[in-house]
Amino acid sequence: MDAPFPSRYRRFSRPGPAPQSACDLPAYTRRNTLAQAVVRREPVEHTFPLFDGRGNPWATLTLRSSAKSTKSVPTFHEKEHINGSFELTAEKGDSIQSVTVTITGRVVTGSTIDDSYTFFSHSLPLWSKAESRSSGAAAKLLGTTSWPFSIPMPKTVGLKEGSRADVQYRLPETFLERHIRGSISYEISVLVSRGKLRSDCEIKTRFAYIPGIRPDPPSLLRQLAYREHAELPGPEVDPLGWFGSTTAVVRGSVFKTRQAAIHCMLSLANPLSYTRGTVIPVRLMLESTDGQALDIMSAPSAPVITLRRHVRYQNLATSTKRAADWVDAVEDVCRAVLWPSASGVDAAYSRCLEGEIKLPKDLASTSSIGLFTVSYTIVLSSFEAAGFIPATSHHILAEPVTIATTHARDSPRPLEYAPPSYAPLPLARRNDFYAAQAIVAGPHSR
Known part of the structure; x- marks a missing residue:
């Protein structure tokens, strides 16, 4: 015997009650859950401190992002700057040579250094002992110093592929899933470089990047x-x-x-x-x-x-x-x-x-x-x-x-x-x- 054709579902665009019949599903109201105006959030502040042996913070990286909360990963959208600051407390005799902030984007396919490929990197010097000396400023850091920074993220990057000239790619979105080994990772780090007798210190954290991919309008x-x-x-x-x-x-x-x-x-x-x-x-x-x-x-x-x-x-x-x-x-x-x-x-x-x-x-x-x-x-x-x-x-x-x-x-x-x-x-x-x-x-x- 032929299988019955499923009951037709009729929809009505005019207000008021919809007619009912034995073969009609109940009438419903179209949901427009996405029509609300987009409200831009206030920037969320994230802090990442480094502690000394006594448990006191002596260096702090602060980022202001579009994340949902301070517990979320710092999130930045296309056309947004990476805004933040770095604060450091230097003691007498601390031989700091330079302070540099670096943003890096990588393709990661494993756990070793050979399993990653850097497609984007940008460094911004925050302070340098040599430049301070040449400009006549204090050549040593003492006490608490804070450096604000604002780094623009490029929309595209050029990558060399074989013998071809640089191929332009849009910066990809952050991608990380447990069941897939490959990932796209972004990281911001601040390196405090010292003299030969003391080791350098680095504070770093991952952040999320979201490109602005926009479709053309519908008909x-x-x-x-x-x-x-x-x-x-x-x-x-x-x-x-x-x-x-x-x-x-x-x-x-x-x-x-x-x-x-x-x-x-x-x-x-x-x-x-x-x-x-x-x-x-x-x-x-x-x-x-x-x-x-x-x-x-x-x-x-x-x-x-x-x-x-x-x-x-x-x-x-x-x-x-x-x-x-x-x-x-x-x-x-x-x-x-x-x-x-x-x-x-x-x-x-x-x-x-x-x-x-x-x-x-x-x-x-x-x-x-x-x-x-x-x-x-x-x-x-x-x-x-x-x-x-x-x-x-x-x-x-x-x-x-x-x-x-x-x-x-x-x-x-x-x-x-x-x-x-x-x-x-x-x-x-x-x-x-x-x-x-x-x-x-x-x-x-x-």
Whole structure:
């Protein structure tokens, strides 16, 4: 017996009660949890002291950042300066030669010094004995001295690749996860250099960097739908607002009795760049001359559409000049929620599903820095449908997309359209670095 076609879910953009019927799901109100104005936080102050043998702080690095709290890792966004100060108490006879602050960005693939690659480094002298002597100032530090600093982070860095001239890369976002050996790490350190008879001292800490990746605005019709809390226009009404993939054919057997073929076309909201914390609108059109197979495959829970993350980096410890040892870490981080389309036209041999992929707020952004890349693809990988056995396990459709960190300029925030009963299926592991406490390293005694 043919499987019944799932009940259609009708949505209404006008205020007031929605009509009910036996085959309708309950009406719901569209959620606009992302439309609030962004409020810029006051800078958070982080302090990192070094203590002498008596437990008294004699040097303190202070940073002011956009982090959520003092317990969070210092966080800086693109176009922000690394603002802070360094305070030092010098005793009589302390042979300090110079004080220098340095910012470093590295790709790390292991635990040894050979397992890291520095893609960015910038040093700023805070004090020098030689320069003080030449300028006529005091040549020795005595008592407590504080040096404020403000260091701009560049938007891009140039890296030499083989015989090619410097290739420009956008500074990547901090990336650190327990189950992936490769990472992107930023660090700020202050080095207190002394004479030959006394050891140098260094205070350092990691910080998080977030690039300003901004998507282009959506189509005018989609913007209008967001502003008016109306239904999203489909590809047939708003062709500029959707990107349609090529048609793929899924072949398999129905209840082990006969062969069937389903034609699939996946449409994604255009442009193919989406801000984390928002949603990716998707549509799936299915066509087949086998009505029973079509009903089975068009159940909202049957298609498996996921956002797939691909982290690729070079293992510096095992790579040679002749061959690069690349490591690939691939995982599905979140899955689409689908429901029967209210605007798509269902014919005898076609079904239309619409839905969305909810992106976690802490999803790592798309990035590339030569030896380390984070990329994303939306994949229609399979169908989880009882009674249908696909002929192959390979993914069906795939489209590369960009995960951005900020919202489109002069455009309303995307709305969530999933009915309340259709819970999202998050699969993402969070970027562990943002939950970690910053680490202070270096000698803790004078």
